Amino acid sequence: MFDWIVLLLAVLPAILLVVYIYRKDKFEKEPFGMLLKAFFFGCLTTIPASLLEGVLQTVYAALLGNGGGLLGYSLYTGFVVAGFSEELFKLLFLAWAVWRSRHFTEYFDGIVYAASVSLGFACVENILYVFGGTTYSEMIHTGIVRAVLSVPAHFLFGVTMGYFFSMAKFEPAKRGQNLRKALFVPLALHGTFDALIFMYSELLNDVPVVGVALMVGFFAFDVWMWRFCVRKLRYMQMKSEVQYWEKNSFDETENGETL
Secondary structure, three states, rough: OOOHHHHHEEEEEEHHHHHEEEEEOOOOOOOHHHHHHHHHHHHHHHHHHHHOOOOHHHHHHHOOOOHHHHHHHHHHHHHHHHHHHHHHHHHHHHHHHHHHOOOOOOHHHHHHHHHHHHHHHHHHHHHHHHOOOHHHHHHHHHHHHHHHHHHHHHHHHHHHHHHHHHHHHHHHHHHHHHHHHHHHHHHHHHHHHHHHHHHHHHHHHHHHHHHHHHHHHHHHHHHHHHHHHHHHHHHHHHHHHHHHOOOOOOOOOOHHOOO
């Protein structure tokens, strides 16, 4: 069942967060075309990621069937199926889209582009989940829940990836280490987020005490993740400001002017 209100509910959270991160770029703004390119590449990542997820789910079913229990299944689904598949292709498509771009000139740029890629992925995923509902009320409910939790989570994974991606770009002495972190740190956040939300939703009715404890843990983790990423944003804004003034000072000196 198609509805324009449902479509807006599905895509608007990702668009608003792209606008938010773009406005946080205080110095040399990224070209609109590059933002669209990063967002579009993020949309494309859903194709290989979903294929790899299918393979990994098949492997789990073949090896363990119904075994492994709720904990094992949640950890595998969160960290391996979703976390590894999605963050791997986000990073690969991010590198493909912007690593050699002449517009990737500041520390904060990596966060802008990585967040845009991640939100492109989240936008397509959100459309699929929202329109996967069987009733109108179910679609609206799914859209609201995902607008509050899942889409912002992908934004935060992107911020973290962009932080280490920029560190790899502008601090080549630790390039390999930071590129690994650009994959594995957002993967760890993604896996924890998914595993917690899956376990508490499954246990809330069957074992209420454990389910509530996991729900509290999930929301505490979500708050911590926001604070962690806001610190990364501020740090990269500071690094970009230093870059900006160093570049301007050098340009003015080359032109025969002194500060």
